[in-house]
Amino acid sequence: MDLLGVAGDQTITVAGRGLRRAELMDRAAGVAAEIAGAGAVAVHATASLETVVAVVGGLLAGVPVVPLPPDSGPDERAHILGDSGAALLLAARGAYEPGEGDPPLVPVDDLPAGEGAGAGAPDDATALILYTSGTTGAPKGVLVSRAAIAAGLDALAEAWEWTAGDVLVHGLPLFHVHGLVLGVLGALRAGSSLVHTGRPRPEAYAEAAAAGGTLFFGVPTVWSRVCAEPDAARALRGARLLVSGSAPLPVPVFGRLEELTGHRPVERYGMTETLITVSARAGGDRRPGHVGLPLAGVATRLAAEDGAPVPADGETPGELHVRAPMLFGGYLNRPEATAASFTADGWFRTGDIATVGPDGWHRIVGRASTDLIKSGGYRIGAGEVENALLAHPAVREAAVVGTPHPDLGEQVTAYVVADGVDERRLIGFVAERLSAHKRPRTVHLVDSLPRNAMGKVVKTRLGA
Template sequence: MDLLGGPAGEHAQAVRIAGRALAREDLLTRAAAVAAEIAGAEAVAVHATASLETVVAVVGGILAGVPVVPLPPDSGPAERAHILGDSGARLLLAARGAYAAGDGDPPVVPVDDLTRGDGARADVPGDAPALVLYTSGTTGAPKGVPVTRSAVAAGLDALAEAWEWTPDDTLVHGLPLFHVHGLVLGVLGALRVGSPLVHTGRPRPELYAEAAGSLYFGVPTVWSRVCADEEAARALRGARLLVSGSAPLPVPVFDRLADLTGHRPVERYGMTETLITVSARAGGERRPGQVGLPLAGVATRLAAEDGSAVPHDGETPGELHVRAPMVFGGYLNRPDATAEAFTPDGWFRTGDIAVVGPDGWHRIVGRASTDLIKSGGYRIGAGEVEDALLAHPAVREAAVVGTPHDDLGEQVTAYVVAEGVGERQLIDFVAGRLSAHKRPRVVYLVGSLPRNAMGKVVKTRLK
């Protein structure tokens, strides 16, 4: 199954990363050399820096039909050892001199030294894994997620339709190349559609502005920084579409971005296990704080803790279940985790709490494990309280969790980055916007919130 699209435009620039560029034809030639080197391997790891070598290595794995395991370049020794051992990677592809091999690592193959390949593409079935991506591991060791070639194709084609993404677009982003957002959407998506890709190396506002693209990807942290640089933000007025994902986009950032750039951003929802399943449309409405409608071929539902159906009334939260051609089939080497992840009738349990309106629009409240707070008999979504806090002009960041309470079971506790405002003022501010039982009972003013590489707050690290 061919994931990379047809030969049209092969002489045009395909990928530019931090000022270095490869035409599509040159990219495929170099990737063919990688494919020849790794042919027959069980799996290969890629030291996934933001570099042309990473793209060449990943495309080489796809051409060879060998599953690619992106290795985060900032991973610690324990995480790295777990990913390499669990995935069964027999080789590690990296730019020459970029990876310092440790004891027990597989042989390192410098991508730069591979120059010869016959250009043939392996005939690989659609149900074969193209990638093995690892989850963030916030509740234990990262789990391997095999993503099949047909899942990648289905997901990218559905997004191309939803975002009206064509070869005439130039995609710009500066996201890491070891996650769904930066790698699958941001590299394989551009190659499959046939649109040029400009990767800025780092997602800095001035680099986004200089790229002069038509389609931009960013996480909320990126868009918040763009809004803080008004000159860079206004330079994006010539774009066609701004897309935000990987974490909820705060409503004040949505509004500020729309004001400065003239674009109401498209928000979307997905996971490593499902790729992207829900999104607003390029040609349709975009609502602050909501992620839109299911993509083509995607079905969703909400379930209560006892498994019963939750109404799509725009008010009642439930766990989001998904069924779609882009959903994975099970975790690598983890039959126990796989069994827990799927319902008896075959739906994937996302672990995310959502509210769905009568018109089908989805709003993600948060994770069931950290963002559904049960206080005094009420079920409270942390995301709703966070949005209320972020509406205060003095608040820059906010994270809400449930903490133990002798009487209520759990109390709403907020960690807030703000200036010139006190805890009681923030509690009263939320109480004036939401039901009284949703107000924080405790507010901690902090200097920063712990975030992972994709800008998501790591709530397990809030103390």
């Protein structure tokens, strides 16, 4: 299987710098020669051509790639590098400052170009190790195979009528499924050109549309900001398709996008562990507040807390279970966590609560727990932020939840029992240790946290 698709005349442009496909593959072949035989390699995943070259080089060499968020704090970075066992760290020259205990640094710019397609790997080999949000502690490494990526991208290409004639435009981070798997590998596999805008600014999207962009990716925060600049939004009228994902698109934003751009956006649903499994179709209906129908090869069902089936009546909620060829291969070195994520009959438990209508349309209505926060397109684990807060010597207790935010969808809000420290210092303390987007935007200093008889914090009573 050729995961990267067939040779074509596409151009990959990131933050104003571009490479033809043949040039990209030659540079990636040089990376593949350098890392051949490594157990895994990390990539400092900035929004740059070097990130694309490094990731493609890993795929050519058949070496699992571990995308490292460029804004990760020292604790998060040390965990990802140590847990993954990355033998090398690939980065753009001068973009990464090595820390104590880091693997050897390889500047991608300094590697000579190579030739050939590389050794490749079996279809079931791990292509990427993507780290989750750490809802109950440290992030877990999700093993995503080459076959899963191919199946997911092919299903999306069918659903979105994505072809080599498209020009994909987005400005999303290159260390998660949306920006990297869909936004880079998807373009390569489909043969379409890619314009990565560096940052997802409304004016950059408008400029890309004027230059011939046809397919635009964004998270709800991006689309909300686009709608806030009507001239930029109207520039997207010439596009073929607008796609929103990574968090629910607010219904008012859906309506405003349609009003300004003339497009009803396509919404879709997925997870790091499943890639994308449900989506509206380019040639079909698009309903505000709904994520669409299962993709080709995907089966879904709803289950009650006791495991009993939930009817597809569009009203009764249940936990969404998935079976699909794009499912992950397990959590790295965590067999118990892997086993717990599947039912006895082999369905993946998403942890998301959904309703399914008689016509098969899915609507995601919430999280089975309150510990996953979706903010600006990021999935943030409350447990990871709580652990960071508890590392402060003045903090005795901490609970983190998502609260409504007009731009981000949800913001990280913390309730903290502490002595002699203020909100600003606690926010800064977390920002120094975790990715910037994981820091609390609001910290409430309280005398105590509400707990049940078992001593567990009752998060639904926070702020009451």
